[in-house]
Amino acid sequence: MEFNVTLLGQAITFAILVWFTMKFVWPPLTNMMEERAKRIADGLAAAERGKQDLEAAEKRVADELRQAKQQATELILAAEKRANQIVEEAKDAARTEGAKLVTEAKSQIDQEVLRAKEALREQVAGLAVAGAEKILRKEIDAAKHADLLASIKAEF
Amino acid sequence: MASNATDYIKHHLTFWNSSHEGGFSSLHVDSFSVSLILGFLFAGVFAYVARNAKLENPGKLQLFVESIVEMVDTQVKEIFHAKSAVIAPLALTIFCWVFLMNAMDMLPVDLIPMAAQWIGFTFFGADPHHVYFRVVPSADVNVTFGLSISVLICIIGFSISAKGLGGWIKELFTAPFHASGPVGTILLAPANFALQMVELLAKPISLSLRLFGNMYSGELIFILIALLPWAAQWLLGAPWAIFHILVITLQAFVFMMLTIVYLSLAVEKH
Numbered sequence: 001m002e003f004n005v006t007l008l009g010q011a012i013t014f015a016i017l018v019w020f021t022m023k024f025v026w027p028p029l030t031n032m033m034e035e036r037a038k039r040i041a042d043g044l045a046a047a048e049r050g051k052q053d054l055e056a057a058e059k060r061v062a063d064e065l066r067q068a069k070q071q072a073t074e075l076i077l078a079a080e081k082r083a084n085q086i087v088e089e090a091k092d093a094a095r096t097e098g099a100k101l102v103t104e105a106k107s108q109i110d111q112e113v114l115r116a117k118e119a120l121r122e123q124v125a126g127l128a129v130a131g132a133e134k135i136l137r138k139e140i141d142a143a144k145h146a147d148l149l150a151s152i153k154a155e156f
Numbered sequence: 157m158a159s160n161a162t163d164y165i166k167h168h169l170t171f172w173n174s175s176h177e178g179g180f181s182s183l184h185v186d187s188f189s190v191s192l193i194l195g196f197l198f199a200g201v202f203a204y205v206a207r208n209a210k211l212e213n214p215g216k217l218q219l220f221v222e223s224i225v226e227m228v229d230t231q232v233k234e235i236f237h238a239k240s241a242v243i244a245p246l247a248l249t250i251f252c253w254v255f256l257m258n259a260m261d262m263l264p265v266d267l268i269p270m271a272a273q274w275i276g277f278t279f280f281g282a283d284p285h286h287v288y289f290r291v292v293p294s295a296d297v298n299v300t301f302g303l304s305i306s307v308l309i310c311i312i313g314f315s316i317s318a319k320g321l322g323g324w325i326k327e328l329f330t331a332p333f334h335a336s337g338p339v340g341t342i343l344l345a346p347a348n349f350a351l352q353m354v355e356l357l358a359k360p361i362s363l364s365l366r367l368f369g370n371m372y373s374g375e376l377i378f379i380l381i382a383l384l385p386w387a388a389q390w391l392l393g394a395p396w397a398i399f400h401i402l403v404i405t406l407q408a409f410v411f412m413m414l415t416i417v418y419l420s421l422a423v424e425k426h
Contacts, residue, residue: 002178002297002298003180003297003298003301004173004178004179004180004181004182004183004184004298005180005181005182005183006183006184006187006188006296006298006299006302007298007299007301007302007305008302009183009188009302010187010188010191010293010298010299010301010302010303011302011303011305011306013188013191013192013195013302014195014249014253014302014303014306015306016195017195017198017199017249017253018242018245018246018249020199020203021199021202021245021246021248021249022241022242022245022246024199024203024206024207025199025202025203025206025245025248026206026225026244026245026248028206028207028209029202029205029206029209029221029222029225030225030229030244032206032209032211033222033225033226035211036211036212039211
């Protein structure tokens with residue numbers, strides 16, 4: 001155990017080393033490590049936020065999808081209803097049209113029948129009058145018995 | 157063999173002194189230069205890493221340095237609660253430097269002394285028997301006391317900056333025994349002062365002697381193992397070297413921890 005100037009040299013070296021570490025080693029390293037810790041924390045927070053955003057977006061997507069489906073279903077239902085309605089309307093229209101046609105045809109037929117009857121009656125009346133004239137040529141004055149002839153004609 | 161062994165041990169335990177007579181103005185060139193080189197090694201590597209530190213994708217060396225810095229930072233934050241820009245770099249320097257100085261013990265016990273002898277003989281024409289080189293700086297009381305007295309100065313400096321010069325001096329005379337009246341205070345002052353001095357001086361002495369004792373004994377045991385027949389050396393040398401890895405690290409850690417504890421005590425009020 002012999003003390004000498006080595007002790008002093010060691011103390012001076014120590015002081016210089018501590019000063020150097022204080023100046024050039026410790027602050028940059030700890031600052032960098034703090035910066036990194038902050039960045040990691042930020043990154044984790046951002047990831048958490050991203051996750052939440054994703055969840056919200058997924059929820060919104062599901063909502064919109066459900067809404068769209070509902071709308072589609074409603075549209076389909078409305079369309080079906082409308083189609084049925086159109087079919088019914090068409091059926092109705094066709095039915096009325098048919099009925100109208102039938103009625104018209106019937107009335108035409110009736111008219112034809114009437115006209116035919118009329119013609120027939122005219123002909124029969126004519127024939128009868130002609131027959132009667134032939135039979136009663138001498139006894140019947142056409143001018144005298146015109147009223148009678150007309151009434152007979154009307155009876156046919 | 158016996159006188160040979162004594163010579164061998166003595167030779168290994170002699171410092172490379174700058175003057176043959178010794179005395180206070182002489183220098184232990186070996187421990188001073190080795191500690192200086194190791195200090196520069198520590199400062200150089202750490203400053204290099206600090207300068208080139210990358211925020212992302214740090215390299216292995218940077219991760220290694222960061223883990224040490226993190227460890228020191230954790231210890232300082234746990235023990236020392238006041239604000240100080242000095243204490244953490246101080247603790248880091250102590251831990252790394254003391255560790256490196258201790259680690260010189262792991263070099264083969266004859267390697268550096270023999271290299272020094274060969275160089276001294278070949279280039280400077282020195283008598284190999286008078287070329288000494290002790291490679292473990294922390295097995296030199298000058299080195300350990302140089303560190304611990306610096307720590308003592310830090311303790312005093314921290315006390316004064318925390319309590320003021322007057323407050324610190326007052327505490328030297330009024331703690332740990334408190335008296336209620338002025339008469340009692342004056343009566344207790346000598347006892348307080350004596351106890352405070354013992355407390356203050358015990359710190360650097362215990363710090364430096366603990367480190368010195370561990371390293372000196374470790375070195376001595378390596379020297380003794382080196383005296384065994386070569387075929388038997390591994391039998392004791394390997395376990396001792398492996399055990400010594402622990403001692404080296406532990407002593408560096410203890411020195412650092414006690415420094416932090418002493419400095420945190422210095423800034424606390426009694």
